[in-house]
Amino acid sequence: MTSRSKITRSNTNANRFNIVIVGGGSAGIATAASILKRNRKISLAIVDPADDHYYQPGWTMVGGGAFSAEFTHRKEKDLIPDRAQWIQSAVTSFDPDTSSILTADGQEIGYDILIVCPGIKLDWEAIDGLPEALGNNGVTSNYRYDLAPYTFRLVKELTGGTALFTQPPMPIKCAGAPQKAMYLSCSKWEKEGVLGNIDVQFHNNGAALFGVKEYVPALMEYVERYNAHLNLESTLVAVDGEARIATFKQKHGEETKEVEMAFDMIHVVPPQVAPDFVRSSPLAAESGFVDVDPATLQHTKYVNIFSLGDACNAPNAKTMAAVRKQAPVVAVNALAALEGKPAVADYDGYGSCPLTVERGKVVLAEFGYGGKLLPSFPNWLIDGTRPSRLSWLLKDTILPPVYWHGMLKGREWMARPHRIGAD
Incomplete structure (x- = not known):
């Protein structure tokens, strides 16, 4: 275990940094930008192998025909903050006892503070037959950049038959996305006058439509x-693309049985797990995700390690909106830890899920730990429990530029970190 007294500021070794961030997605870029806004003198590296960066909340809109896929894409090199060093390699292992990580190309990188946010692994292989079926014979998913346009193509072409939409066991990123795909598809079919010819089915592993009852x-x-x-309580376990047959395990009382269903199109959300190199590491909780204090997002054992976003085990909804609130908290707490001080900010579990219930209307779900409602706007402006055109405007027009030009630039609009002990 690394004690606070052992945290030192190091700028001399080219392969050692004050702060190393594992992951260059939403969480990594936003946290790096927030840190460097506060202290431009530290050395900071972002370790991520990807060439491309995506605004993933937009993929539901791509599948619904509201966005183009290209609208959600940028090159990673254009988003790395000034003064951050990009190490374009994958992390293979962590050694918290020596405060170092190892990369796929053999680099050993030392750190004073480590921030772990590599996202979540989409486990397509967990559903028998799914990997080879995707992208053909009506099998699609908005959880892939290349497949979201195929979703909209299927929706436009379908004038009758059976359309299945699935949701796997939690945790998944954006818990509302599986049903958002259904609502936007139905909205299109309703507009085209063909909805009555389509048998629409939503298969949810859970026992409720949504986790927050309001x-x-x-x-x-x-x-x-x-x-x-x-x-x-119906879980997709297999897909036969050529035969267009989906197999579900369904719970009926005390019994579980397998049921086969024919489909004309099926929108699949894959099960999701922690990345392999996180799950097998000493940083992982029993769940496989990085073990953190849910308020400070500091590791429960190693005080110079933090985690946020989809890779940590905090019991919040895994959404981009959660990351927008987490990044400033981790930024100030990491800088405090760099000076040997305790955490100074806390996170209340805030997450948001703009549920696109039809083209032009959104139910703006905003909530924190324990399902507590945490609305950002007064009820007279937006009642998040009801569908709203203003919420659609937020989702469709306002949030994308807030993401690209605000959150990823360290601009913390409506996301300033809450100081521990403050009202």
Whole structure:
């Protein structure tokens, strides 16, 4: 275990940095930008092998025909903050006892403070037959950049038949995305006058449509409006693309049985787990995700390690909106730890899920730990429990530039870190 007294400021070794961030996605870039806004003198490295960066909350909109796929894409090199060094390699292992990481190309990189945010692993292989079926024969997913346009193509072409939408066990990133795909598809079919010819089914591993009960009534109104059949405790386990057959394990009382269903299109959300190199590391909790204090996002054992975003085990919804609030908290706490001080800011579990219930309307779910409602706007402006055109404007027009030009630049609009002990 690294004690606070052992944390030193190091700028001399080219392969050692004051702060190393593992992951160059939303969490990594936003946290780096927040840190360097506060202290431009430290040495900071971002370790990530990817050439491309994506605004993943936009993929649901791509699948619904509201965005182009290209609108959600930027080159990673254009987003790395000034004064941050980009090490374009994958991390293979952590050695917290020596405060170092090892990369796939053999680099050993030392750190004073480590921030771990490599995202989550989409486990396509967990569903038998799915990897080879994707992208053909009506099998699609908005969880892949290259497949979201195929979703909209299928929706436009379908004029009758059976459309299945699936949700796997938690945790997943953006817990509302599986049903958002269904709502936007139904909205399109309704507009085209073909919805009555389509058997729409939602298969959810969980026992409820949504995890925060205050939002369920509005969502159920749309389930009923679209005449969608809700299958709870029903989990996709196999896909035969050529035969267009999906197999589900369904719970009926004390019994579980397998049910085969024919489809014309199926939108699949894959099970999701911690990245392999995180799951097998000494940083992992029993769940496989990085073990952190849910308030400070500091590792429960190693005080010079923090984690945020999809890779940590804090019990919040895994959304981009959560990262927007977490990044400043980790930034100030990491800088405090660099000086041997305790954490100074806390995170309340805030997450947001703009549920696109039809083209032009959104139920803006905002909540924190324990399902506590945490609205950003007064109720007279936006009632998050009801569908709203203003919430659609937020999702469609306002949030993308806030992401690219605000969050990733260290601009903490409506996201200033809450100081521990402050009201």
